[in-house]
Structure formats: C-alpha cells, structure tokens
Amino acid sequence: MSLEIDKSLLIIILDVNPMQKLVKQVLTHGLDSTIVFANAHLMQTSNNQLAIMACHSQGAKFLYPLEKITDVRQFDGQYEKFTQLECTVRQQIHKIISDLATKKSCSDESLISGALTMALSYVARQEREKFAGEKLHARILVITASHDSATQYMNYMNVFFTAQKMGVMLDVCSLDHELTLLQQGCDLTGGTFLKIPQQNGLAGLLQYLLWVFLPDPIVRSKLVLPPPVKVDYRAACFCHQELVDTGFVCSVCLSIFCKFSPICTTCHTVFKNPAPIPMKIKKKKKTVDLVH
Template sequence: MNHIDASEHYDESAFTGQTPSLLTIIIDTNPRAWAALNDTLPISKAIANILVFVNAHLAFGNDNQVAVLAAHTNRAVWLYPKSPNPDSVAGPDSQDVEMTGVDGRPSHPELGTSANKYPQFAQIETSILTSLRSLIDNTTTFDLKPTTLISGALTIALSYIHKTSLAFEPSKTSKDPANPTTAPSATLAAPTLHARILVLSVSDSEPAQYIPTMNAVFAASHARIHLDTISLHGMPTFLQQAAFITGGTFLSAASNPRGLLSFLMFGFLADAEARRSLITPTQDSVDFRAACFCHRNVVDTGFVCSICLSIFCEVPENAECLTCGTKLALGSYGAKPAVIPRKKKKKKRINGINGREETGSATGTPVPA
C-alpha cells in the first residue's frame, strides 16, 4: 500500500521485538529433605511440575531461555544446559554415563523424535531427567548431609546470566570508523535481557553459608536480578532476605506442597517487566536475623565491628575483630544505669501565698463538701 499511494501507513520504528527473558531455576536436591516430603510430594512429581512451568515460560516468547541447576549437599550441578566441563562439577562419570535399561536400551531415549512433543521441550526434559538421574546415582552415603550448597548454585547462576547477557548486547562501534583507537560510545541503552533466579527450597538455611550467600544476593541486587524463592519445607531465613533485598517474591508452600504447580504458575510465571503491571505477593514479615562470624550461629543481637561490619555473638578475645583485627572499644557496655532521684519542683509564691505552679492561682483545689 505504501508504494501505491506513496503514503506511510505504518511506522516500523513503533514495532519493537519482545525483550528476551532468562529464567534460571535452582532446585534443592537434598536427599534427606526430599525423603521427609516423599509422602506428600515425591521428587518425581515435583520435577514434573517444574517441567510444565518451564514449558510455559518458553511458550511466552521465542527468545525466552531457561537454565536449571541442582543445589546438592556438596556441589552444584548443571541439569540444563549441560556443563561444558562435567569432570570438575559433578564427578568424572556423572554426565558421560549412558543410562541403559534391562534390555540394554537407553532408559531415557531422545524425546525429540516424538511427534507429540515440541522438540525444544523434549530436549530440555531429556537433559534434566538424565542429569538428575546421574546425580542421584552418584550420591553416596557420605553425601547425605543436612546442608545444601545454595550459595554455590547462586554464584554459578549469576555467572551464567552475565555471560548470556553479553551475547545479547549490541556490538560496540567506534565514533570514527577509520580510527580503531577511538573510544566506543558510552550511551545508555534499554536492557536487552530480563534475567531472574527462582530457588526451589526444601531445607532450612545453613548459618555457615551466610557470608557467601549474602555476597551473591548483593551481587544480584547490584545487577538488578530478581531472586524468587518458593519453600516447600522449613523457613529459609537467608533466601527470605534475598527476595526482600532484590525485589523478588517469596512464597511458602509448606502447608500445601502438592499445590506446587499452582504456586509456580500464578506466582512466578511473570517476568520482571510484566510484574510492573501486576500485584505480586508480598511478605507479611521478614526475618532479618544474621549469622555471627565467630560461631556461625543465627543471632538476634550481637556485636558489630565499626570498620568491616563483622557480627559476633560475644565479645572476641582481647576485644579484637576476628576479620580485620581492629581493636574494639566497648565503652561502658554492661554497666548498670545510675538511678538519679527526681527533684521536687518548688511552688511559686504569689503575693506571699503558696499557689500552684501550673495555673498560678492563689486558691487551692476546692474540696467537695
């Protein structure tokens, strides 16, 4: 039509593509925690619900991406995409073992050949199930610890998000093409990738991981990456603080773990851009307790170094900070306050007669007959 009447009917600059969204999911794969939830929500059903949630996220846009990590008791393992160096992450045989059945055929065949499944959905499902099965088979009795390496998984997720965001950034061009030494333009552009992290927690926060966890949380806050958390058991204190600091969403599904899919679809499907137009769930109260640097105990009150802000549950030896070595001046801490008796106010004399100080009246308060 534009060529027929020589007029502009459409403004191509007004039509812009959708900003890609990267969803990084961290699954708490603590064997002890999942054993306690086996009667209510087995891990197989939880993974099935997560796969439905992942497919819904990818269906929102062709450019949407997803990454899935497993936070185990002693390591963090990539479930999708597979780690380029599996030997250093999950052991020498964790990613290269071919899963075979009784008849010698692979127990998880390539689902991408099925005509009833979208190839990308089938590829992600195959990778997650295969990697998770390999992680479970390589877990020994020495790995059955009550703690979960959430801090390591958060660090790997932030590194992957940063690497992916660099691929979406536009190429930097110099001001003078003839002079390659000219500094590139430093103009600020709109975000090219919306990234967020979702943690599926089934265990409590470990006080020994307070420092690395909060370092990762503040790094995510600086990068404007929302950190969401859904808890199926217990109350992860540090992840609750992480959702508050980064502007994410924290939901506790401990009362109804079977409704995991409903929590995921209605509470975490919207990305950072869509949440601006929605009313997201909020926390009634946030547990801001911290872990001390000396004994790794969660404390309500403690001693804080004025130089490095280290927290101690009791006064360190010789009153020296264990982190920076600064001499701590406690002053008169612990001294009982001195009780000073209140001075009696003298009544003013008006015309030689004692009167009340407040009103200045010479007559006293009338007494009822």
C-alpha cells in the same frame, strides 16, 4: 530505527538434597512440576531463554543447557525443544542422585548460595554475549525443601547485593521451611517468597508455580498474588550461627558476634578489651530543715 529485542532469562535452581524431609516428593511431583513450568516459560515467546540447575550438600551443577547436546528420541506430537529439555534434565538428575548415593558423607545443608553464585555468573556471561539491540531480563527461582543455613550468611549477603546491582530478581519457592535469609534476598531484589501450604503435599505445586512465578515482574503488579511475608532483617552471628538483635561487629571485616571476642575468628584482628561502663553516682537529695 532499530527496535530493542527483549529476552527473558529464567534460571531455576532445584534443591535435590537427599537429606530433605520431602525428598521423595521433590524428585517426583517437584521435578514434574518444574519441567512443565520450564516448558511454559519457553512457550510464552520464542525469545525466552532457560537454564536449570540442581544443588545439594556437595555442590551445584547445570542440568540444562549442556555444552554437549545428546540426541534423544522425540515423542510423537511433542515439540523438539520440550523433549530435549525433559530427557536431559531427567538423565542429569538420575546421575546426580546415583553419585550422591555412593558417597557416605552427606549433610542436610544445601549449598544454595553456591548455586546462586553460579547463576549470577551465567547471567553475566549472557550479558557479554548478547547482540546489539538485545535487552536481557534475568531472574532466578529457587525451589527447595531444605532448612535455612546461617553458616552461609556472608555468601548469601554477597549474592543478594550483587543480584540487586545487576538487576536480577530472586524468587524463592519454599516447600517446607520459613527461610529467613532467602526472604531477605527476595525483598532486596524485588522478588517473591512463597511457602507452599502442606495440606495436599506437593500436588498443587504446579498451580503455585504457574500462578505466582511464571508472570514477569511487570505483569505481577496487576495480579492478585499472596500477601508479602514480614521479613526478619536480623543478622546471624559468626560464632553460633544464630540470629541476633544486638551484637559486636569487627571493624575490619564486618563479622558479627553475639559476645565480645578479643580476636576476630574471621580476619584474626586483635582488639582491646572494652572499658567497663562507668557507673553513674546517684546524687543524694539534700534535706532542708524547716525552721518553725
């Protein structure tokens, strides 16, 4: 009787956008904590797998593993795989920051939805390439200090429901902002959203990563973790990119608008003007003359 081999795949997405408010701390404390956290995941069991990505305003890129592995000098007393991971990630981060410094156009909006799409594609490829008798448990962790972006609303929704269908859990570690859309993704996929307190900056980031995000989903139910946040499920309108309580929905592409538009800006469908709401005529009270 063959036994199933459980493999845990962790994909870490690190936001390295230079326009972030805490970019210096992200590239120092944040990067160091991420590397230690990644090594801790690999150290749990030999079957664990890891992938690290970096995203910014121009795109997203895999930092580890790479197709071409460069030879690095091993430090005395350090495990080979840990040395390879640390040197590769730091070299790739240095290249990305250098390339972004040469580009004049840089936005404070990070393409996290694009990085999530690449991560799900990587999970799908690993599912196809696994051997018989292997069972892959994949999850994604996003570490970011950027603000929420409603312009990527449709991309986020597609990613969230795809991850939910694939059984991939999404965790988010926010370093600076309350991210409404990513909170929805965590709630839909059964993941955890955590905003790091800023009393001591990012000095305690590693403690939160090891405490909240290192345990597997099965183990988390037995731990005392921070209480879940109240998720705001309002949708963002496509015209002003703001969260709305009520709005107009295109019947063709399901785009959302806060005000009526005769032409859908997404699929260019033409709609008729809505008929005016009929006014209800109040009935006059009948007066009854009393006969004495």
